[in-house]
Amino acid sequence: MSPPKILVVLTSHSQLGSTSKKTGWYLSEFSHPHHVFESASAEITVASPLGGTAPLDPSSIDAAKDDSVSVNFHQSKSSLWENTTPLKEFLGKAKEFDAIFYPGGHGPMFDLATDETSQQLIKEFWEEGKVVGAVCHGPAVFVNVKLDDGKYLVEGKRVAAFSDEEEKQIGLDKEMPFLLETELKKKGGKYESSEDGPWGEKVVVDGKLVTGQNPKSAKGVGEEIMKLIGK
Structure with a gap:
């Protein structure tokens, strides 16, 4: 049997709103799913809107020390x-x-959420029956994806993502172009969060859509993606 093939998409955005801080993709939200994928001998291809170096959020390096x-x-x-x-x-x-996966970090809120190429790619994966996954701020990539029937991808689907309360607790709710939980709900998503409250682990699987709430949920998202691939 051929190894499973997974396309991982990272942000190309490095500036955190109007602050002087740098952002990008979040280390543990790629490292832990990658560990799961690699353990299953998956072939991993990495893309980004601009290509080249995808910016790693420096704060996520310290957080994972x-x-x-x-x-x-x-x-x-x-x-x-x-x-x-x-x-x-x-x-x-x-x-x-076999699957497409979007790690989080604040970067995707600024580029991938509105990137038309990304939206088309997600639509193609979904309508080919492939597994589609994202964690933390990664589900921002879904908020503007419409399918051939004109409906939003998340409409009527159970989803998890970084909560509005978590955004407020880290003091960045005013720096975001939108609040992710709120926007997913606006687009018809059935948002779910951890029973343990902010920062608790939560992974949601609805058909072939896999989403996770926060960094703690990253490994679980990777595991559920592999289960759906069947490897």
């Missing part, structure tokens, strides 16, 4: 995010993959 999976990933896998392929090159190629 005691996380051996993330530390090892950061030290040994930099070629994955320093040599990404432009997203447009994957249009029309959904049949070549």
Whole structure:
């Protein structure tokens, strides 16, 4: 049997709203799913809107300093995010993959949420019956995706994502172009959050859509993606 093939899409955005802080994709939200994928011998391809180096949120490196999976990933896998392929090159190629996955970090809120190439790619994967997943701020990529029937992808579907309360607790709710939980609900998504409240783990599977609430949910999202692929 051929190994499962997964397309991982990272943000190209590095500026955190109107602040002077840098952002990008969040280390543990790629490292832990990657560990799951790699353990299943998956072939992993990494893309971003602009190609080249996808910016890693520097704060996520410090946050993961005691996380051996993330530390090892950061030290040994930099070629994955320093040599990404432009997203447009994957249009029309959904049949070549088993799943598409979007890590979070605040970056996707600013570029991938409104990126028309990303929206088309997600639509192609979904309508080919492929697994579609995202974690934390990653589900921002779904808020503007419409299917052939004119409905939003998330309409009527159970979804998890970084909560409005979590955004407020870290003091960045005013810096975001929108609040993710609120926007998913506006588009008809059935938002769910952890029974443990903010920062608790929550992974939601609805058909072939897999979403997770926050960094703690990243490994679980990776595991559910692999279960759906059947590997």
